């Protein structure tokens with residue numbers, strides 16, 4: 001039986017609320033001075049933020065789940081590629097000449113040189129070391145002085161693809177090795193649309209465990225004390241809508257101006273510019289719908305205390321699905337500048353201060369309250385998948401002692 005039929009769903013809600021449903025739910029909270037509450041608190045061992053063993057397990061899991069690699073918008077034309085590490089493995093994702101998006105291990109089949117670096121557009125991947133050249137569909141096309149390799153079969157020496165590539169929600173998901181389950185793709189919320197364009201991208205390294213950064217985006221309990229002059233004047237104190245879909249979650253932070261929509265027709269209602277929506281795409285990626293743009297951030301954990309972030313800024317969807325206007329682009333850039341100069345710095349200070357105190361011995365666990373249920377959801381699913389990985393790896397170790405007929409299909413372990 002495929003694993004998708006064996007998984008428990010994590011929520012009674014099959015999908016995130018529509019904007020109209022969200023508006024009514026937010027207005028209820030405003031009128032009653034309430035917020036969304038999870039069922040219980042969550043306790044996460046502090047060790048999980050510092051242990052090499054835990055980090056290694058998270059990285060192995062990352063290779064065996066569908067993990068967002070880049071926005072589809074980063075591959076706008078045939079030959080567009082993005083190369084970077086994912087779970088420590090160099091990967092190149094490329095749109096081939098027929099338009100299919102493919103993902104390969106970024107290593108030449110001669111002596112392993114990486115073939116692509118960063119992003120760009122190319123007709124062929126030519127290795128800079130000895131000149132072997134690969135077509136965009138991975139086939140080994142050309143070997144200089146081929147007579148030196150009398151046993152070489154070019155058909156067997158193309159670029160090595162990852163296990164699978166999925167295109168969903170405007171993101172390219174790669175699964176490097178046989179998956180331990182559907183992960184984020186169990187049920188993915190609506191994310192990016194085709195008309196959104198990337199207007200900025202960057203790469204940043206932070207001396208932070210990736211989970212601290214993720215947690216900092218998944219609750220509004222901190223908005224008033226941490227962001228008293230940046231975000232709080234536009235928003236509310238501890239008023240959020242928290243939704244789960246599969247192992248993913250979405251936290252809504254309404255702006256005060258949303259109250260102007262109280263009597264707006266609900267049909268085709270859009271909350272663009274009225275809310276911030278933080279989507280956590282299980283477990284390492286965030287897709288944030290902000291006031292005037294979208295921010296997408298792909299975390300690449302490099303050690304228990306170090307994370308590389310690949311960040312993209314995209315325009316909002318347009319009403320007619322066409323090109324964004326100059327004015328919309330200018331507003332998007334202004335939005336990015338505001339965040340970079342204010343709230344982002346305030347959040348960065350908090351997480352680096354927590355990171356510095358991890359070894360203080362003050363806490364054996366961090367405590368997440370009922371306002372912080374999206375964080376509990378992330379940890380709960382991470383624990384579930386790590387347990388599944390451990391079980392699977394344990395069985396692989398025992399495999400050597402089994403006969404063929406005794407071997408277990410990994411899917412049935414889910």
Ligand code: FES
Nearest residue numbers: 108110111127130
């Ligand atoms: S390593 Fe690529 S051609 Fe030699």
Ligand SMILES: [Fe+2]
Nearest residue numbers: 216226227347
């Ligand atoms: Fe914050």
